[in-house]
Amino acid sequence: MMRTATLAASLALAACAVDTHPEERVETAPLATCTRAQTPVRLTTTSTARTYRYTETVRPVTFEETRVSSTAYSNFIAFLEEVNETADTDVFDQIALLVRQRDVFIRYLGEEAAALHQAMLDGEVGTLGDITCFQSILFDLQNRDWPLSLGPVEMGAYVLERDTSAGLQLRAYAKTQKQGGVTGISLADLETRVNTDLAAGWRLRAHLHSHPLSPDGQYDIAGTVIPSDADANTYRRQRDERGLQEAWITNGVHSSRFPASQFDQL
Numbered sequence: 001m002m003r004t005a006t007l008a009a010s011l012a013l014a015a016c017a018v019d020t021h022p023e024e025r026v027e028t029a030p031l032a033t034c035t036r037a038q039t040p041v042r043l044t045t046t047s048t049a050r051t052y053r054y055t056e057t058v059r060p061v062t063f064e065e066t067r068v069s070s071t072a073y074s075n076f077i078a079f080l081e082e083v084n085e086t087a088d089t090d091v092f093d094q095i096a097l098l099v100r101q102r103d104v105f106i107r108y109l110g111e112e113a114a115a116l117h118q119a120m121l122d123g124e125v126g127t128l129g130d131i132t133c134f135q136s137i138l139f140d141l142q143n144r145d146w147p148l149s150l151g152p153v154e155m156g157a158y159v160l161e162r163d164t165s166a167g168l169q170l171r172a173y174a175k176t177q178k179q180g181g182v183t184g185i186s187l188a189d190l191e192t193r194v195n196t197d198l199a200a201g202w203r204l205r206a207h208l209h210s211h212p213l214s215p216d217g218q219y220d221i222a223g224t225v226i227p228s229d230a231d232a233n234t235y236r237r238q239r240d241e242r243g244l245q246e247a248w249i250t251n252g253v254h255s256s257r258f259p260a261s262q263f264d265q266l
């Protein structure tokens with residue numbers, strides 16, 4: 001309650017500042033616009049999952065912390081704003097979500113189970129930020145296919161890279177899922193395509209998956225961009241077997257990034 005009141009007060013102050021000092025807005029640099037460089041190509045379709053290939057040559061906006069504009073994304077943010085009206089934690093504040101989950105873990109699983117939460121909060125491991133343009137283009141596919149307002153479910157992607165005469169090229173193999181089956185994501189059905197590209201000279205840049213908010217969770221409302229033990233095992237295996245460089249986790253608003261050199265700390 002107090003957090004909500006504080007947030008409302010901050011917003012009121014911010015609105016007041018903008019209204020009384022319109023000249024300050026002129027000095028603000030315009031945000032780069034995040035658009036899709038191409039329409040993602042749908043590869044497979046079942047009643048419960050879809051897979052896509054999305055390729056782009058890195059642009060100035062690619063790794064900027066900004067979101068692609070789409071109706072599905074706007075609806076997702078509106079859903080989170082609605083959740084926020086009654087949530088006990090500001091769902092647009094990743095630190096608050098991590099603190100909330102850390103405390104749940106300590107209470108029910110013991111201090112040790114929350115060690116990684118604390119390490120991330122202390123800035124010892126991982127980099128926290130907002131979702132990047134490239135990540136948002138992939139995450140958007142989930143809300144286009146099966147909006148998260150219908151229930152939490154994870155999406156994921158393998159991200160490959162290669163050098164071309166036009167610059168660094170990224171290629172993602174992404175998967176979206178329908179709610180009601182498994183909540184976690186398996187990217188096993190993308191392995192063959194990834195292996196083919198690796199054999200052709202692409203490098204495995206990143207493993208991306210989402211940790212959606214579970215607003216109806218009895219104890220844990222999730223939405224934290226912290227890897228589970230299973231995630232960490234996947235990262236280490238992919239690093240050792242295929243040279244995975246980075247791990248990315250997003251909840252659609254925030255994102256965390258872990259270099260391979262930190263995988264053993266996860």
Ligand SMILES: [Zn+2]
Pocket residue numbers: 209210211227228231
């Ligand atoms: Zn995970």
